[in-house]
Amino acid sequence: MRRYVWVFLLTVAVALPALAGERLVRSHLPQGGQSAVAASIQSLGATLTKLYGAEATTGKVYVGSEFCIACHQEYASWRNTKHNQALKKPMPEFSMVKGKGMVNDCDGNGSDDFAQGLDFNTINSVFDAYKPNAPKLSLENGTYFITIGDLKMPVAFIQGGTGDWKQRWGVRIPVTDTPTGLSADIYMSPIQYNEKTKSYVLYNASNWYDSNNQPIWKAGMTSSQITQHKGSYSKNCIGCHATGIRELKQNAAGEWVFKGYVAVLEQEPSTFDYDGDGNNDLVNIGCEACHGPGSAHILAGGDPSKIVNPETLTTQEANEICGQCHIRVASVPNGTHEWPYRDDIGKSWIPGSGERLEDYYHDHGGYWPDGTTSKAHHQQFEDFYRSSKPTFQFHPVRCTECHDPHGTSKHQIRTEIRDGNLVIPTANDNNTLCLACHATHGPFASITKEEVAAYGENKTKIGEVVAAHTHHPYGPERSMGLSRCSKCHMATMASSAVAYDIHSHTFEVTPPEKTLKYQDQGGMPNACAVSCHATKVNSFGLGYDPSISTWNADFDKKLATELMKYLGPTGFWWQVSLTPQNAPDNPNYQPPAEND
Structure with a gap:
């Protein structure tokens, strides 16, 4: 068994009573200082077998x-990562707590605006076109609701709200033909709150309102009547927001139903009863999403041969672990799901x-007209494999060399890198992450x-040295990020909540020539414009970009022309010329849906 045997046994002992009943209940790990309690692995195996049948012992x-x-207490920081905080049970006691509750x-x-009863019919907002049927937010007796027209829908989960991007809400739709009076599936509401701007934007409003701006879904509908809703979370999203899919299928009415694995020890709000069977489910991305199912490993007393250790995998195999979610795809062969x-x-x-990850999907990414630069978010894996990094012959690079899956820093950037016996403190904003x-x-x-390790x-x-390479003053930690590696090599080309808040992972310094090449x-x-010259500094006397969301205005063409004097085919600082290989034409280009 592992070195923390007593902790393991104590955990098993606590878990068994929770597992024993017909209806499981949420349990808590014991605090330190309590006596170790003996519990048999055989008993745990018997209980898992009762829950899952023979499947429990097959791994x-x-x-x-x-x-x-x-056992692995050194990774307890996972609890506070975005991996564990994407989906949350709506609980009033966590209101305005980032990563745990409502932050709108x-x-x-x-x-929070639910507690205040925000009614979009009474204010000026992006929902003006839908008045008097614009959404209303409310909190009643501990339950959050979103009301559209005559349809009052309980909020089933919160998505996001960790301080960096956005918050959305999944709801159950009232129906007349289920025991609970609610839909079996969960549907994404048309409301998105952007944390940085503290404002609301529409999120796929056409899933809720028709071409006349009237509500599509009304009180008194049956389950079969709402199956045409395009915002099904179980169909479109759950594969990247749960640890393991026990079952995924359509019920008799045609609704998609996801059944997850039981969350025995996980604590609310990062777990909730998704499938409505009375037990909380393993939503969010837990250890086993990367290491594989853990039952056989635990039942064998921590046998390392019965669990996946990414460090022992090839670079390709290890990167695919991240790629299974950080990718925009359609399932195969039918394209039914989006993971x-x-x-x-x-x-x-x-x-x-x-097995190869690529055998499980077709690329369904949203790209700029060059066909290689991501315009939509969660496409980092495809970006990465368009670069030379993961296949570099002298050192194939892994995602986890820059990102710590268990870390809690912004974007889970590694805070130190070890090179032999040398420990290098690292951060993106002072270039030490790259220079390490x-x-x-x-x-x-x-x-x-050694100089990087003692950066100060x-x-x-x-x-x-860096300024000689960038031809810019050195001030990476300043708000403009002067000579910061990621400002040029990982410019924010994609959008999630607001325009250009997602870094490219192709590592290409996207040249201004591309802005001009694809004007039609x-x-x-x-990279030069989006990181700095369009909105932060007026270097060429052109002023500032009046519309950062478009790239074919007169300002954009003039700025790109000036920038090409420095970064272009005859650039004064860097000579870069487009070729069919690194900038393929893409006549079939289709932009991704807004706020996808």
């Missing part, structure tokens, strides 16, 4: 991350299975790893 059952943390507060008074999945046989891709690897090579050959003492020298398709951003 296919997901048991939850708290079982993992009982458009008037900035410290109270890697065999929709003909109901099979998920499992890390470490030896790139020092001693190429333009940075004169910088040692060597900032002047490092700044001189609306143009596209370039």
